[in-house]
Amino acid sequence: MSTIPLTVAGAEALRKELHDMKTIHRPAVIAAIAEARAHGDLSENAEYDAAKEKQGFIEGRIAELESKLSSAQIINPALINADGACVFGATVELEDLQSSEVVTYQIVGDDEANIKDGKISISSPISRALIGKYAGDIAEVHAPSGIREYEILDVKYI
Template identity: 75%
Template sequence: MIKVPLTVNGAELLRSELQRLKSVERPSVIAAIAEARSHGDLSENAEYDAAKERQGFIEGRIADLEGKLSNAVIINPAEIDADGRIVFGATIDLEDLESSDNVTYQIVGDDEADIKAGKISVSSPIARALIGKSAGDVVEVNAPAGIREYEVLDVKYL
């Protein structure tokens, strides 16, 4: 069984999505199927086909979320004591040595990743390059656009 690393916030987001799917989306699609059935011949009923397809998607997502949550290893970054090293859940301030731009990322689970929110997946090239490094280290990242160099400015466990 593969363990799925999640931050506390990420686990809560998955739980709320699961709750919404079970309490709102599932009953809605069941009602849509019942409505489409009442229209008669199912062999030529596009509404019925669309509702069944949506039901399949919802049930698949529910199963996926339940599996991930049952295999989750929930990590609270605030409780990590990694002696300033970059680990899962850490928030890192970086300086791009080529452009002198500063960026802040948090290393999170695959399901939580959102680059616009500054959350990068633990399996991304930049996260893999950063793991184990400390403030002051220079890190080479093999990105799709070529090799990028970053200096680690600060490591926080928020």
């Protein structure tokens, strides 16, 4: 089994979701199944079918979260000593050379990625172009809209 890179914050978010699934969602669906079962004939009971389907989703998600956490390699970006290189966990400030727009992204695991929060997946085209580069370097990103160039302004490990 391969390891899944996660930041400390990403691992904590998965642990919280797992806890909520086990302590809130699982008991709620069990209660819904019991209530639907009390209505009688299960062959024509839409509430029972819906509750069983939801239970299947919850149990599947619990198994997925447990698997990810058991194979996670948790990386604390603050403890990284990469001598200024763009690596997993780094927060990178970039300037789009075409539009002069400055953006800041943190390179995180696939499960943590959220562009609205400035977190990009390690497997995204922009991350792949940044890995191994330093402040002052130019990164060519092969995006669906064509090649875009970004200058790396700063690399932080926070």
